[in-house]
Amino acid sequence: MKQFFRLLLVLMAGAASLHADDGYRLWLRYEPLATQAQRDYLREQIACIVAPGSSPTVEKAVAELQRGLGGLSGQPVDLRAAVPELGSFLLLATADDEALDDLELADDLDELGPEGYRIQSVERDGQTGIVIAANRDIGLLYGSFALLREVQTAHSLSHLDLASKPHIQRRLLNHWDNLTRTVERGTAGQSLWEWFQLPDYRTPRYEDYARACASVGINGVSLTNVNADALVLTPQYLEKVAALADVFRPYGIRVYLTARFSAPMELAGLDTADPLDDDVRDWWQDKVSEIYARIPDFGGFLVKANSEGQPGPQDYGRNHAEGANMLADALAPHDGIVIWRAFVYAAEEQEDRVKQAYNEFQPLDGQFRDNVAIQIKNGPLDFMPREPVHPLFGAMPETNLALELQLTQEYLGTSVQLAYLAPLYEEVLDTDTFAEGPGSTVAKVIDGSLTDRKLSVISGVANIGTDRNWTGHPLAQSNWYAYGRLAWNPELSSDQIAQEWTRMSFDRNPAVEDTLVPMLMASRETVVDYSMPLGLHHIMAWDHHYGPGPWVDQGRPDWTATYYHRADREGLGFDRTSQGSNALEQYAPELRQRWERIETTPLNLLLWFHHVPWDYRLRTGNILWDELAYRYQRGVDAVREWEQAWADLQGQIDAQRYAHVAALLKRQEKDAVQWRDAVLLYFQQFSQRPLPAGVEAPAHDLEYYQNLQEHYVPGTPSHQ
Numbered sequence: 195m196k197q198f199f200r201l202l203l204v205l206m207a208g209a210a211s212l213h214a215d216d217g218y219r220l221w222l223r224y225e226p227l228a229t230q231a232q233r234d235y236l237r238e239q240i241a242c243i244v245a246p247g248s249s250p251t252v253e254k255a256v257a258e259l260q261r262g263l264g265g266l267s268g269q270p271v272d273l274r275a276a277v278p279e280l281g282s283f284l285l286l287a288t289a290d291d292e293a294l295d296d297l298e299l300a301d302d303l304d305e306l307g308p309e310g311y312r313i314q315s316v317e318r319d320g321q322t323g324i325v326i327a328a329n330r331d332i333g334l335l336y337g338s339f340a341l342l343r344e345v346q347t348a349h350s351l352s353h354l355d356l357a358s359k360p361h362i363q364r365r366l367l368n369h370w371d372n373l374t375r376t377v378e379r380g381t382a383g384q385s386l387w388e389w390f391q392l393p394d395y396r397t398p399r400y401e402d403y404a405r406a407c408a409s410v411g412i413n414g415v416s417l418t419n420v421n422a423d424a425l426v427l428t429p430q431y432l433e434k435v436a437a438l439a440d441v442f443r444p445y446g447i448r449v450y451l452t453a454r455f456s457a458p459m460e461l462a463g464l465d466t467a468d469p470l471d472d473d474v475r476d477w478w479q480d481k482v483s484e485i486y487a488r489i490p491d492f493g494g495f496l497v498k499a500n501s502e503g504q505p506g507p508q509d510y511g512r513n514h515a516e517g518a519n520m521l522a523d524a525l526a527p528h529d530g531i532v533i534w535r536a537f538v539y540a541a542e543e544q545e546d547r548v549k550q551a552y553n554e555f556q557p558l559d560g561q562f563r564d565n566v567a568i569q570i571k572n573g574p575l576d577f578m579p580r581e582p583v584h585p586l587f588g589a590m591p592e593t594n595l596a597l598e599l600q601l602t603q604e605y606l607g608t609s610v611q612l613a614y615l616a617p618l619y620e621e622v623l624d625t626d627t628f629a630e631g632p633g634s635t636v637a638k639v640i641d642g643s644l645t646d647r648k649l650s651v652i653s654g655v656a657n658i659g660t661d662r663n664w665t666g667h668p669l670a671q672s673n674w675y676a677y678g679r680l681a682w683n684p685e686l687s688s689d690q691i692a693q694e695w696t697r698m699s700f701d702r703n704p705a706v707e708d709t710l711v712p713m714l715m716a717s718r719e720t721v722v723d724y725s726m727p728l729g730l731h732h733i734m735a736w737d738h739h740y741g742p743g744p745w746v747d748q749g750r751p752d753w754t755a756t757y758y759h760r761a762d763r764e765g766l767g768f769d770r771t772s773q774g775s776n777a778l779e780q781y782a783p784e785l786r787q788r789w790e791r792i793e794t795t796p797l798n799l800l801l802w803f804h805h806v807p808w809d810y811r812l813r814t815g816n817i818l819w820d821e822l823a824y825r826y827q828r829g830v831d832a833v834r835e836w837e838q839a840w841a842d843l844q845g846q847i848d849a850q851r852y853a854h855v856a857a858l859l860k861r862q863e864k865d866a867v868q869w870r871d872a873v874l875l876y877f878q879q880f881s882q883r884p885l886p887a888g889v890e891a892p893a894h895d896l897e898y899y900q901n902l903q904e905h906y907v908p909g910t911p912s913h914q
């Protein structure tokens with residue numbers, strides 16, 4: 195079977211265009227299939243498109259199919275008013291379309307819900323055809339993208355029988371975009387939203403963005419930074435927001451805004467933003483009505499409150515539930531929701547930072563309105579290359595819990611370094627919280643199935659900007675793609691997604707697939723190896739977060755590195771067991787038991803939970819110090835291997851993307867070497883041990899690395 199697909203791939207490759215390619219088309223390239231026979235086959239399967247419906251969404255679906263099938267087959271594909279007498283057809287029909295009447299679909303459509311689709315091969319009066327069926331038009335659009343994906347990934351079109359619906363209702367991108375068009379932690383250019391030009395001019399890019407999102411099932415976009423500017427809630431800006439919402443609507447994408455909690459004071463001169471104050475409540479109610487008058491399908495508010503200097507209900511002695519519920523009450527009549535972030539911690543607080551969000555939110559379980567979701571980062575600290583799962587997952591059974599993932603690589607090398615993040619997302623989604631017994635995975639917590647919640651939300655902090663290729667690193671497009679695919683179906687494997695994305699982005703070239711998929715799959719772990727292995731965390735440079743900074747010990751303690759690594763003459767790591775900060779107490783007994791002892795803690799979380807002696811012998815047979823050094827070296831070695839592997843692809847990939855990635859890999863090697871040398875030299879002061887054989891000696895002394903300075907790293911708030 196494998197052989198067969200391999201052969202199919204080889205046949206379908208070859209037509210890859212090797213001229214310069216700037217990556218703008220993302221995975222929706224639609225380059226012609228390799229051989230005439232392949233193109234003819236596609237033509238035979240789909241000679242025309244029939245779409246009885248005529249909504250804006252159906253028009254987008256048809257346009258995409260014409261663009262896609264036309265491109266892939268090398269010939270235009272007609273649109274017909276009815277199923278033809280002769281020739282195969284592709285029919286797009288919703289449950290109530292008569293066109294479905296004399297076709298036998300495998301099951302009725304009820305099970306597909308509002309967004310799902312079915313794609314099925316059918317026969318009618320001796321004619322063969324393919325039907326995309328759905329309950330609503332948006333299902334037809336999703337089904338169209340799914341069918342195109344089948345062709346793009348070289349799957350056969352005969353005997354099609356696919357049905358799919360999303361596991362999670364609201365699948366958002368969160369843009370941390372400022373109204374000035376800088377992007378907090380964004381490293382792929384400016385914000386896409388041209389606020390000054392809006393609402394009059396709408397760049398075609400908005401629509402291409404929406405197409406890409408819809409192609410992977412993303413159905414919500416929060417436009418603005420969670421460090422919010424109340425200005426976006428003024429009539430002047432709402433008119434601009436409405437213009438974007440109009441572009442996104444046919445693609446099934448709702449717009450969300452970040453609500454600055456103090457907006458009633460800033461915009462209307464109220465003397466308080468107390469969520470229990472009547473004037474404040476009235477103000478928000480009126481504001482929400484005003485928004486819905488302009489944007490009838492407005493999604494709701496995303497709120498960062500009482501965190502990192504943002505205003506919030508605690509400024510008035512109220513708790514997070516009182517704050518969130520006030521906004522939820524204003525939104526409820528319009529079917530809007532509040533996404534309230536749990537990323538809270540305070541500098542003054544003596545408690546271990548990773549315990550603080552749980553301490554604040556867990557006692558509020560059951561107090562939030564039904565249209566509130568508490569949005570929790572995957573781990574309890576902050577998007578580190580690896581963290582254990584956030585203890586709030588599973589700990590608030592009476593509350594809608596949303597997962598926040600980061601696509602932009604704040605701590606994983608920005609758009610400079612290759613880090614395909616789907617394995618990280620998968621690791622989180624598959625983690626068992628044991629909340630309701632074994633099998634209580636994070637995926638089941640957030641899709642609502644574990645405790646029968648009615649609202650489900652997932653968010654990814656976008657890695658998208660005005661760079662021509664959208665994501666800066668040409669291969670970082672894979673994170674946008676993978677996030678959407680996993681948000682739709684958290685059960686997909688990161689490996690399968692990597693394969694899909696590679697086939698779609700490199701025109702089914704098997705040589706590229708053979709090289710790139712393993713590289714993508716190893717990349718996140720490689721970044722972990724050369725930056726923060728064995729459960730190390732938060733040892734990056736101050737403020738901009740790019741590169742190593744294990745020596746950072748000045749300023750706010752919970753923003754230093756020494757707070758987290760706790761290196762001393764004895765050993766390394768943060769003791770979070772019952773002997774230490776006891777962060778472990780926030781987890782289910784099964785996890786606590788596993789992580790309480792050094793011997794049973796997985797090595798990849800070792801130093802997160804334990805302070806381990808330098809000469810402690812790990813189950814690898816190495817003492818801690820040696821294992822640490824080997825991992826840093828392993829990370830560097832992996833990047834060097836990728837450089838080699840990538841070089842072998844020269845001529846197989848268009849020159850522009852080839853050269854861009856080659857240059858970035860070189861830079862990644864330099865950065866990996868710097869991480870290795872800087873961190874090992876720094877910790878060597880404590881371990882007082884030589885580097886083990888096989889680990890390269892640093893080219894410079896520690897002082898050299900400590901004096902290296904990066905200036906104006908893109909996305910750094912203090913530089914914006």
Ligand code: GCW
Nearest residue numbers: 370378379420421498537576
């Ligand atoms: O990771 C930190 C970032 C901040 C960010 C914050 C958050 C938007 O360094 O830049 O602010 O998290 O998630 O709110």
